[in-house]
Amino acid sequence: MSSNSQSYSYSYYSSSSSSNGGPPQNTTYAERSYTDNTGTTTERMHQLPGQQPVYESSERPSGRRVEGAGGASSQNRITDVTDADKQYEERMEDEYAKREGGA
Numbered sequence: 001m002s003s004n005s006q007s008y009s010y011s012y013y014s015s016s017s018s019s020n021g022g023p024p025q026n027t028t029y030a031e032r033s034y035t036d037n038t039g040t041t042t043e044r045m046h047q048l049p050g051q052q053p054v055y056e057s058s059e060r061p062s063g064r065r066v067e068g069a070g071g072a073s074s075q076n077r078i079t080d081v082t083d084a085d086k087q088y089e090e091r092m093e094d095e096y097a098k099r100e101g102g103a
Contacts, residue, residue, distance in 0.1 A: 007035045025049035038062060 010032045016024040030045045039061040047053040 004037060005035075007033075009033045028053075 011030065013029045014026060016026050018024045026047075027049060028045075028047045031042065032044075033040060033042045035041075039059060041057070041059050044056045045053050
């Protein structure tokens with residue numbers, strides 16, 4: 001029996017500032033994420049004062065995770081967790097076999 005799990009999140013932020021008594025300048029940020037059994041889709045929008053909005057979209061398949069700090073100098077890597085889990089299980093089976101055979 002398969003599981004159908006879904007989640008949805010949305011955040012919105014807007015700030016207004018003015019300098020030297022000038023008109024207010026608005027900066028807007030929004031992010032929407034949707035997760036289901038196929039993975040996660042994230043959409044972002046930001047708009048700086050006097051500029052057109054900028055839209056970004058990313059998808060991350062299920063069973064994978066992104067590694068990295070996410071800072072400007074780091075590059076994110078996508079790692080297939082299922083392969084790492086299989087390798088770990090194989091190493092553990094080998095280790096138990098060594099212990100049982102040598103005890």
